[in-house]
Amino acid sequence: MxxxxxxxVLSMGGLGLLLGGGLALxxxxxxxxxxxxVDAIIEALPGANCGACGxxxxxxxxxxxxxxxxxxxxxxxxxxxxxxxxxKIMGMDEAIASTERKVARVLCQGGKTxxxxxxEYHGIKTCKAASMINNGPKACPFACIGFGDCKKVCPVGAIxxxxxxxxxxxxxxxxxxxxxxxxxxxxxxxLIPEKNEVRVxxxxxMKAKDTRAVCxxxxxxxxxxxxxxxxxxxxxxxxxxxxxxxxxxxxMLCVEKCPTGTITSTFAERKKAVIIxxxxxxxxxxxxxxxxxxxxxxxxxxxxxxxxxxxxxxxxQEKCRKDAIKMVRNGQKDCDxxxxxx
Amino acid sequence: MNxxxxxxxxxxxxxxxxxxxxxxxxxxxxxxxxxxxxxxxxESVLKVIPGAAKMEVVQKEDMTIYLGLDEQGNKKxxxxxxxxxxxxxxxxxxxxxxxxxxxxxxxxILSMSETPGLGAKxxxxxxxxxxxxxxxxxxFIAKEDVQAISGATISSTAVxxxxxxxxxxxxKIYPVGGDF
Amino acid sequence: xxxxxxxxxxxxxxxxxFRMVIGICSALAVTTAANNGIAMGMALTFVLTCSxxxxxxxxxxxxxxxxxxxxxxxxxxxxxxxxxxxxxxxPSLYEVxxxxxxxxxxxxIVLARAEAFASKVGPVRATADAxxxxxxxxxxxxxxxxxxxxxxxxxxxxxxxxxxxxTPWTIxxxxxxxFIVMGILVGLMNMITRKPVE
Amino acid sequence: xAKELFFIIIGSIFVNNFVFxxxxxxxxxxxxxxxxxTAIGMGIATTFVLTMTAVAAYFIQNYVLAPxxxxxxxxxxxxxxxxxxxxxxxxxxxxxxxxxxxxxxGIFLPLITTNCIVMAVALLIPMNNYNLIKSIALGLGAGLxxxxxxxxxxxxREDLEFADVPEALRGPAIVFITAGLLSLIFLGFxxxxxxx
Numbered sequence: 001m002x003x004x005x006x007x008x009v010l011s012m013g014g015l016g017l018l019l020g021g022g023l024a025l026x027x028x029x030x031x032x033x034x035x036x037x038v039d040a041i042i043e044a045l046p047g048a049n050c051g052a053c054g055x056x057x058x059x060x061x062x063x064x065x066x067x068x069x070x071x072x073x074x075x076x077x078x079x080x081x082x083x084x085x086x087x088k089i090m091g092m093d094e095a096i097a098s099t100e101r102k103v104a105r106v107l108c109q110g111g112k113t114x115x116x117x118x119x120e121y122h123g124i125k126t127c128k129a130a131s132m133i134n135n136g137p138k139a140c141p142f143a144c145i146g147f148g149d150c151k152k153v154c155p156v157g158a159i160x161x162x163x164x165x166x167x168x169x170x171x172x173x174x175x176x177x178x179x180x181x182x183x184x185x186x187x188x189x190x191l192i193p194e195k196n197e198v199r200v201x202x203x204x205x206m207k208a209k210d211t212r213a214v215c216x217x218x219x220x221x222x223x224x225x226x227x228x229x230x231x232x233x234x235x236x237x238x239x240x241x242x243x244x245x246x247x248x249x250x251x252m253l254c255v256e257k258c259p260t261g262t263i264t265s266t267f268a269e270r271k272k273a274v275i276i277x278x279x280x281x282x283x284x285x286x287x288x289x290x291x292x293x294x295x296x297x298x299x300x301x302x303x304x305x306x307x308x309x310x311x312x313x314x315x316x317q318e319k320c321r322k323d324a325i326k327m328v329r330n331g332q333k334d335c336d337x338x339x340x341x342x
Numbered sequence: 343m344n345x346x347x348x349x350x351x352x353x354x355x356x357x358x359x360x361x362x363x364x365x366x367x368x369x370x371x372x373x374x375x376x377x378x379x380x381x382x383x384x385e386s387v388l389k390v391i392p393g394a395a396k397m398e399v400v401q402k403e404d405m406t407i408y409l410g411l412d413e414q415g416n417k418k419x420x421x422x423x424x425x426x427x428x429x430x431x432x433x434x435x436x437x438x439x440x441x442x443x444x445x446x447x448x449x450x451i452l453s454m455s456e457t458p459g460l461g462a463k464x465x466x467x468x469x470x471x472x473x474x475x476x477x478x479x480x481x482f483i484a485k486e487d488v489q490a491i492s493g494a495t496i497s498s499t500a501v502x503x504x505x506x507x508x509x510x511x512x513x514k515i516y517p518v519g520g521d522f
Numbered sequence: 523x524x525x526x527x528x529x530x531x532x533x534x535x536x537x538x539x540f541r542m543v544i545g546i547c548s549a550l551a552v553t554t555a556a557n558n559g560i561a562m563g564m565a566l567t568f569v570l571t572c573s574x575x576x577x578x579x580x581x582x583x584x585x586x587x588x589x590x591x592x593x594x595x596x597x598x599x600x601x602x603x604x605x606x607x608x609x610x611x612x613p614s615l616y617e618v619x620x621x622x623x624x625x626x627x628x629x630x631i632v633l634a635r636a637e638a639f640a641s642k643v644g645p646v647r648a649t650a651d652a653x654x655x656x657x658x659x660x661x662x663x664x665x666x667x668x669x670x671x672x673x674x675x676x677x678x679x680x681x682x683x684x685x686x687x688x689t690p691w692t693i694x695x696x697x698x699x700x701f702i703v704m705g706i707l708v709g710l711m712n713m714i715t716r717k718p719v720e
Numbered sequence: 721x722a723k724e725l726f727f728i729i730i731g732s733i734f735v736n737n738f739v740f741x742x743x744x745x746x747x748x749x750x751x752x753x754x755x756x757x758t759a760i761g762m763g764i765a766t767t768f769v770l771t772m773t774a775v776a777a778y779f780i781q782n783y784v785l786a787p788x789x790x791x792x793x794x795x796x797x798x799x800x801x802x803x804x805x806x807x808x809x810x811x812x813x814x815x816x817x818x819x820x821x822x823x824x825x826g827i828f829l830p831l832i833t834t835n836c837i838v839m840a841v842a843l844l845i846p847m848n849n850y851n852l853i854k855s856i857a858l859g860l861g862a863g864l865x866x867x868x869x870x871x872x873x874x875x876x877r878e879d880l881e882f883a884d885v886p887e888a889l890r891g892p893a894i895v896f897i898t899a900g901l902l903s904l905i906f907l908g909f910x911x912x913x914x915x916x
Contacts, residue, residue: 004365004368004369004789004790005362005365005366005369007788007790008361008362008364008365008368008788008790008793008794009358009361009362009365010361011361011784011785011788011790011794011798012357012358012360012361012794012797012798012801013354013357013358013361015357015780015784015798015801015802016353016354016355016356016357016358016801017350017353017354019353019591019801019802019805020349020350020351020352020353020354020588021350022805022809023349023353023587023588023591023805023808023809024346024347024349024350024587026809026812026813027346027349027587027812028346030812030813030815030816059823345585348585349585349587349588352583352584352585352588352592353588353591353592356580356584356592356595356596357595357797357801360595360596360598360599360797361794361797363599363603364599364602364603364793364794364797365790365793367602367603367606367607367793368606368792368793371606371607371609371610372792374610374611375606375609375610378609378610378613382613543750543892544747545747546743546746546747546750547743547744547745547746547747547836550743550746551742551743551744587808588808590804590807590808591801591804591805591808594800594801594803594804595797595800595801595804597800598796598797598800598801599797601796602793602796602797605796606792606793624796624839624843625744625836625839625840627796627800627839628800628835628836628838628839629836630747693904696907697740697741697742697743697900697903697907698900698901698903698904698907699900700743700900701896701897701899701900701903702896702897702900702901704896704900705889705892705893705894705895705896705897705899705900706893706897708891708892708893708896709886709888709889709893709894710888712887712888712889712890712891712893713888
C-alpha cells in the first residue's frame with residue numbers, strides 16, 4: 001500500500017522538479033524585457049482593437065505610448081477617462097489629457113422623400129456596388145444611397161437605417177472609430193467633434209439651380225448663413241456652406257436663417273446664458289463682449305441676461321473671471337461652452 | 343534568484359500533492375475496479391459457453407484461456423479473446439469453443455468503434471449467433487459460410503477473420519477431440 | 523447580488539457552448555445520447571467547481587510564469603479522481619463515457635475559466651461562476667444530444683419516440699451531423715439574443 | 721515497418737483526421753482559423769508541440785509509469801504536466817523569436833495546452849503501445865492533419881467574409897456548418913487505410 005504512494009509522489013515530484021527547473025532556466029535565458037507600463041496601459045485601454053487610433057490594435061498603441069511616440073490621449077474610443085488613466089501610468093499630469101471626443105455624423109438629408117431618384121437599381125444591395133453604376137440611383141451624385149454599408153461595418157452597432165433611407169447614428173454608442181466614414185462611397189458620414197452641435201447636412205457642390213432640381217433639402221449657396229454668423233465660422237465655397245469647427249460656437253443663428261433647413265443642429269433650441277447672482281460682481285466684462293448685447297446692468301451691480309436675445313454663444317461665460325455665468329439648456333442642467341479651453 | 347526558485351518549488355509542491363492524492367484514491371478504488379473487471383469478464387465467458395457456471399483462468403504459452411465449468415465442475419468448453427481490425431478501429435471479441443467436438447459454442451463482441459447503425463450491427467444477436475455450432479474446418483469467409491451484414495462487409499469480415507486466426511492458435515494448444 | 527449575476531452569466535449570456543463557443547470537443551463527441559449529455563455535464567460541473575475553488579485559493583501563491591502547468595495539474599487531479607470513482611462505483615455510466623472523462627482535463631472551459639476568472643477573484647465568486655458555467659454547459663449539451671438522439675436513433679433518453687416507419691438518420695450520430703446541428707443551434711441562439719458573437 | 725508508419729501518418733491526416741472525424745481540437749480550430757497565416761502558424765506550433773509530446777509521452781510511459789505500475793492513475797496527470805510545460809516553453813520561444821506572431825495568437829497559445837489533440841495523441845501511444853518511431857509518426861500525422869484542417873477552414877472563412885451570410889449565422893455558426901460539410905468530405909476517406 002505505502003510503496004505505491006511513495007513511488008507516485010516521487011515520480012510526480014521528480015517530474016515537477018525537472019519541468020519547473022526547465023521552465024525556470026528557459027525563462028531566464030529567453031527573458032524578454034517588456035516595459036511593465038505597456039501591460040498597465042493595455043489594461044487601461046478599452047481593448048476594442050478597432051484601429052481608430054491608427055495603431056495595430058491596443059497593444060500596438062500601448063507600445064507607442066510607452067515609448068512616447070503617441071500622445072496619452074490618442075485613443076478616441078476611450079476618450080478622457082482612459083487618457084487620464086494612461087497619463088497617471090505615464091506619470092504626466094492629467095490637464096493636457098482632456099480630449100475632444102469625435103462622433104460620426106450624417107451630412108446628407110436627401111432621404112426617399114427629399115431626393116429625387118434617377119434610376120431604379122436592382123443590383124447588389126450595397127452602397128459600394130450601387131455607387132459604381134452611374135453614381136448611384138439618386139439624382140444627386142452626393143446623396144446617401146441608403147443600403148447600409150455603414151451599418152454593416154460599425155463595430156459597436158451604433159448605426160441604424162431610418163425608414164427615410166438615411167442612416168441614424170446613436171451618438172452615445174458611437175466610439176468615433178471612423179470605419180463608417182471610410183466605408184461610405186459617398187463620404188456622407190464624417191467624424192465631427194461631439195461638442196460641435198451645428199453641421200451642414202449637405203455636400204452637393206453643384207450650382208444652386210441643379211441642387212434644387214434634384215433635392216428639396218440641399219444647400220443652394222444662398223450665403224444667408226455666411227451673412228448672419230457673428231463669428232465668421234461659416235463660408236460658402238464651391239456652392240456649399242462649410243463650417244470651421246474651431247470658430248463655431250453653436251449659436252444656431254445659421255440654423256434659423258437657412259431657407260432650405262440644410263444646416264441642422266443636434267438640439268432643437270440653443271443654450272442660454274444665466275448669471276449666478278451671488279458670484280456676479282458687476283464688472284460688466286460680459287456685457288461688453290456679448291455680440292448681441294443681450295446682457296444689461298450697471299457697474300458693480302448684478303447683471304441680467306435677456307433670454308430672448310441671447311444666442312448661447314458662451315463668450316460671456318468664457319470672459320467672466322468669477323465663473324458667475326452658466327449655460328443652460330432646458331433639458332440639461334449646465335453644459336460648458338463649446339470652445340472654452342481653460 | 344528567488345523568483346526562479348519560487349517557480350520550481352511551487353510546481354514541485356503541487357505535483358507532489360497531486361501525486362499523493364491520486365495514489366490514495368487509487369488505493370481506495372482499485373480493489374473495486376478489479377472486482378468490476380473480473381465480473382464483466384466472467385459474464386461474457388459464461389455467455390459464450392452455454393451451460394457453464396464458473397470460470398477458471400488458465401495461462402497456456404502466451405494465450406490466456408478461460409475454462410468454463412458447470413456446477414459439478416466438469417468442463418463445458420473454453421473461451422478466449424480475439425482482436426480484429428475493423429472499419430473504424432480495433433474490434434475485441436470473446437470466442438467460446440468446445441475442443442472435444444471441434445465446434446464453436448458462441449461469440450460476443452466486447453468492444454468496437456464501428457459506425458453506429460451500420461458496422462455496430464455486428465453486436466446484435468442476429469449476427470453473432472450464426473457462429474454457434476460452426477466447426478473448426480469451416481473457412482470463416484464473409485458472404486460464403488458467414489452471412490455478412492449488408493453495408494458492413496468490412497466489419498463482418500474483420501470479425502470472421504479474427505475468429506479464424508484465434509481459432510488456429512488455440513487449436514495448436516488444444517488439438518481437436520483432445521482433452522482440455 | 524454579484525454572486526447571482528456571476529451564476530446567471532454562465533448559464534445564459536456567456537453560455538460556454540453557444541456564446542463563448544469553447545469546450546466544443548466534448549460537446550460534439552459525447553452528445554450521441556441524451557443521458558450521455560447529462561452525465562458528462564455533471565462530471566464537468568463537479569471538476570470545474572472543485573478546481574475553480576482550489577485555483578482561486580492558490581491564486582496568490584502561484585507565480586505567473588508557471589501558472590498554466592499548476593492550474594492544469596489541479597484540474598487533472600480532480601478529473602482523475604472523478605475517473606477512478608466513476609469506474610469503481612458507477613460502472614454502467616463509465617461504460618458510456620470512458621474516453622471522455624480524461625478529455626475533461628483538456629476541456630477548454632475549465633482552463634479558460636481558471637485563467638480568465640478563477641485566478642482573479644475570491645473562491646466564493648469562483649464557485650458561483652463555475653456552477654453557472656457547468657450548468658450552462660450541461661443544458662447546452664443536453665439540448666444538442668436530445669436533437670441528435672431523436673433524429674439519429676429515433677429514441678429519447680432510450681425510449682422509442684419515433685414510430686416504426688422512421689428510418690434514423692445515422693448521419694446525425696456521425697461527426698458531420700454533430701457539426702451541423704451545432705452550427706444551427708449557435709445560429710438560433712444568435713437570433714434569440716440578437717447579439718452577434720465576435 | 722515503413723508500411724505501418726505510412727498507414728499511421730496517412731491515417732491520422734485523412735482517415736481519422738483529429739478535427740473532422742474525432743471532434744478534437746475544436747477550440748483553437750474555431751478561434752484561429754479566420755486568417756490563413758495565423759492558422760498555418762498555429763498549425764506549425766501545434767505540430768511542434770505534438771511531436772515533442774509524442775516523444776515525451778513515450779518515454780514517460782515506458783520508463784516512468786509502466787515500470788512502477790503507476791499507469792492507471794498517474795497517466796493523465798503526468799502527460800498533461802509535460803504538455804503544459806512544453807506549451808509554456810513554446811510560448812516563451814515564440815515571444816522571443818517573433819512578438820508579432822505571439823500577438824496574433826493571443827489567448828490561443830496557452831489554449832494549445834487544452835488542445836484535445838495533444839492529449840489524445842499522448843493517450844493513444846500507451847493504448848496502442850507504439851514504439852518511439854511510431855509515436856513520432858502519430859504526433860507528426862496528427863499535427864499535419866490539424867494544420868490541413870486549419871488551412872482548409874481559414875481559406876474558406878476568408879471567402880466567407882464576402883459571402884452574404886444571414887445576420888444570425890455570421891461568426892461561429894457558419895464555421896460549424898462549413899466544418900460539418902468538410903467532415904462529410906473526410907468521411908469519404910474512411911476505410912482507405914486499415915487501422916490497427
